[in-house]
Structure formats: C-alpha cells, structure tokens
Amino acid sequence: MKKIIVTMIAMSSALAVSSFTQQARASNDLCLASTNDCTFVLLSTKVSKQTSELVSEIAIEAVATASNTNYSTQKNSNEIAIENAQLRQSASLTEKSEMLLVVNEARAKQRLSPFSTFKIANSLIALESQQVTTAEQVLTFDKEKYPVQGWWPSVWKLPEYNLASAFKFSMVAIFRQMASDIGQETMDAYLTSFDYGNSDTSSGLDDFWLNGSLQISALEQVRFLQKMHQGQLPLSKHSIDTLEEVMLVETTDSYSLYAKTGAGKANSQDQKLGWYVGFVENIDGIHYFAFNVTRDSYAQIKAVQVEIARNHLKKAGII
Missing domain, CATH: 3.40.710.10 (DD-peptidase/beta-lactamase superfamily)
Known part of the structure; x- marks a missing residue:
C-alpha cells in the first residue's frame, strides 16, 4: 500500500491564530498547530495526484514558515505497521493510495x-x-x-x-x-x-x-468512519445506508458531504469544545475528516466549528 503521512506539529508565531474571543475573523481561517486549541485530521483513500499535491503543498507551505517544526512524510516500519493494523484496510484497498493529513498531532491523539x-x-x-x-x-x-x-x-x-x-x-x-x-x-x-x-x-x-x-480522539473518529463506510463493522448495509441518508449535509455535481457537529463543556475552566466530523465522496475517492476546537463560548464554537473544517477541505481540493 502506498501511504503518505503529512504531520504538522508546530508553526511559527507569525502564523498563530488569535484567541478567538470574537467571532471568526474571515472565511479562510484554518486550524493551525501553534496554539494547540484545535486539530484537523483528513484521511483520504484512492486520492488523485492533484489532491496529493494540494495536501502536500499545505504542509510544505506551513513548514517553510516554522522556526521549530518537525516534518516528515515517512515513518519507520514499526509505526507504519501499527497504523496499518489500526486502519484495518480492506483487501480491495491494499493497492490504493492513502493519505493522512494531521494538523496538531498531539491533540489529534487526545481523547475527548x-x-x-x-x-x-x-x-x-x-x-x-x-x-x-x-x-x-x-x-x-x-x-x-x-x-x-x-x-x-x-x-x-x-x-x-x-x-x-x-x-x-x-x-x-x-x-x-x-x-x-x-x-x-x-x-x-x-x-x-x-x-x-x-x-x-x-x-x-x-x-x-x-x-x-x-x-x-480525532484520529479514532476518522478510523471509525472509515471502517463504517468500508463495511468493516458488524452492521448491515441497510443500517449504513440509512445512517448515511440522515448524515448527508450537502450534495453537488462534484461531491457529497456527510457530517455531524457536536459541542459541550470542555474542561474545568468552563471552555467549550466543538466537533465536526464526517466524510466526503468525490471523483478522487473518499475523504474522512475530524475537526475539534476549544473556545470560550458556544457562540464562538458555532462560528468556527463547521467553517474551519470546510476551509481545510476546500484547501485540499476536496469540496
């Protein structure tokens, strides 16, 4: 299996996101790792060359501005073996390309x-x-x-x-x-x-x-969605089809987006946690994603939880 791992762990302060004490600033906001208040995970299967180049470009641009960024597109054999086992690829996909993009790896692994x-x-x-x-x-x-x-x-x-x-x-x-x-x-x-x-x-x-x-965790969210969509869970086709029917958010000539939000109290400091998870079907394949973010109020969560995730999907050429 061809697997490309792109991880963005830290970025320079010049790219830092503000504390977001007000509503989202602009329509092109992205989750950046410098503040550790968000994570975005994108797992794409059967990706096209164009999508691969777009996703790689995001990471390369970010790393180019970082002062102390650890960046790699390869992992050692043990790490790849573990991830292969965790992702539980079906036989029909073993020769397909797979790309995993992670913004803020530590938070992506954090269970919430x-x-x-x-x-x-x-x-x-x-x-x-x-x-x-x-x-x-x-x-x-x-x-x-x-x-x-x-x-x-x-x-x-x-x-x-x-x-x-x-x-x-x-x-x-x-x-x-x-x-x-x-x-x-x-x-x-x-x-x-x-x-x-x-x-x-x-x-x-x-x-x-x-x-x-x-x-x-956000990583576990995308793996769960992948296993569901690929029929790797003990579920009937009827159950999966019905779930996807109610999960469909948007459909166009070029893609279909399935997603769900979630929000609640994040911690003892009374911050709020917001989620947006789902997957996109387009001509290039299936793209599973999970985004979570911490803010000071539900109004701030509502302002960004869908938009930032969609911005990442747009940036990657998926929607």
Missing part, C-alpha cells in the same frame, strides 16, 4: 468527549438492534424523565421527530431515550466491536457521551 458526534454510532446501533427501522420512523422520549427545559432551542420542541430530523437538529432527549432503549449490554457490545474510543459507558447509559466516561 464526542458529544453529539456520538449520534452517528448511536443511530447505527439503534438501527442494527432494530430499535429504529427507517429514517422516517417516528421517535419519542419520556417527557417526565427528560422534561422540556426553558433553554432548549426551538428545534428541540417540535411536535414530532423521526431519525432524520432528530439527527439534523441534534435533539439530545431523543438520543438519550434511544440509548436507554438499546440497553446496557447491547450498547457495550457494539461499542467494543466498533473499537470506538475507550468504549466506556460507565458514567450512565443515557449520557455517557455528554462529557461523561466515553472519550474518543
């Missing part, structure tokens, strides 16, 4: 709460265990256990939900109820088979992904 990005796995488990059968199935929740709160956004107070709308609007109560209906034993078995982060549900069956015991 997945927050609402866990709705991807939660939906798959509900579909596979037949708690949910179609994207249009009406879903309900126990309103005594999960009473409507005054701070809930209007999209959490709709008269009716199905999987598609609950996923789109990230309706937490629906997915807490879904996890309860799945049950502890089934949930644990699937998370273990998915190799989903630390697979730890011990903090509570209906909220372990909400700053609870479950944690996953």
Whole structure:
C-alpha cells in the first residue's frame, strides 16, 4: 500500500491564530498547530495526484514558515505497521493510495468527549438492534424523565421527530431515550466491536457521551468512519445506508458531504469544545475528516466549528 503521512506539529508565531474571543475573523481561517486549541485530521483513500499535491503543498507551505517544526512524510516500519493494523484496510484497498493529513498531532491523539458526534454510532446501533427501522420512523422520549427545559432551542420542541430530523437538529432527549432503549449490554457490545474510543459507558447509559466516561480522539473518529463506510463493522448495509441518508449535509455535481457537529463543556475552566466530523465522496475517492476546537463560548464554537473544517477541505481540493 502506498501511504503518505503529512504531520504538522508546530508553526511559527507569525502564523498563530488569535484567541478567538470574537467571532471568526474571515472565511479562510484554518486550524493551525501553534496554539494547540484545535486539530484537523483528513484521511483520504484512492486520492488523485492533484489532491496529493494540494495536501502536500499545505504542509510544505506551513513548514517553510516554522522556526521549530518537525516534518516528515515517512515513518519507520514499526509505526507504519501499527497504523496499518489500526486502519484495518480492506483487501480491495491494499493497492490504493492513502493519505493522512494531521494538523496538531498531539491533540489529534487526545481523547475527548464526542458529544453529539456520538449520534452517528448511536443511530447505527439503534438501527442494527432494530430499535429504529427507517429514517422516517417516528421517535419519542419520556417527557417526565427528560422534561422540556426553558433553554432548549426551538428545534428541540417540535411536535414530532423521526431519525432524520432528530439527527439534523441534534435533539439530545431523543438520543438519550434511544440509548436507554438499546440497553446496557447491547450498547457495550457494539461499542467494543466498533473499537470506538475507550468504549466506556460507565458514567450512565443515557449520557455517557455528554462529557461523561466515553472519550474518543480525532484520529479514532476518522478510523471509525472509515471502517463504517468500508463495511468493516458488524452492521448491515441497510443500517449504513440509512445512517448515511440522515448524515448527508450537502450534495453537488462534484461531491457529497456527510457530517455531524457536536459541542459541550470542555474542561474545568468552563471552555467549550466543538466537533465536526464526517466524510466526503468525490471523483478522487473518499475523504474522512475530524475537526475539534476549544473556545470560550458556544457562540464562538458555532462560528468556527463547521467553517474551519470546510476551509481545510476546500484547501485540499476536496469540496
């Protein structure tokens, strides 16, 4: 297998991102490693020569400005063997090119709460265990256990939900109820088979992904998505197809984007963590990505969590 690893660990202060105490500054903001407040991971399979050149150009330009940057496009045989095992390439892809771009490697390996990005796995488990059968199935929740709160956004107070709308609007109560209906034993078995982060549900069956015991890194997010899309998880085609139906964000003549956001409290300093994870299908192949960022408020997270990730995808010529 041809594998190209591009890692950006640090950049010069001239490229440093501001503290983002205000809204996103411009439409071309990117995640830079100098502040350690974000990471972007892109795993592309069957990439074209043009995409390879574009992604390599990003790293080369960044390194050219760095004062103390460690940069490599190759790893030793042991590291490559470990990554091959972790990525679990299928036989049909062993002769295809694969490119892994990592901005801020240390943070990319750091496990964090997945927050609402866990709705991807939660939906798959509900579909596979037949708690949910179609994207249009009406879903309900126990309103005594999960009473409507005054701070809930209007999209959490709709008269009716199905999987598609609950996923789109990230309706937490629906997915807490879904996890309860799945049950502890089934949930644990699937998370273990998915190799989903630390697979730890011990903090509570209906909220372990909400700053609870479950944690996953950005690198693990893209590997999970890759295994799902390539049919390497114990899931039926129906479950995967239904999940992708509700996960579709945008489709054009040149690409289809599937993604999910997530956000919540990041740490004891009351900072907020934002995620945007997913994959893009285009003529060059499949491109799995995961972005996370820390900011001081949810407004700041909302301003950047999708846009910065999309900027990286644009920079790489993927969308």
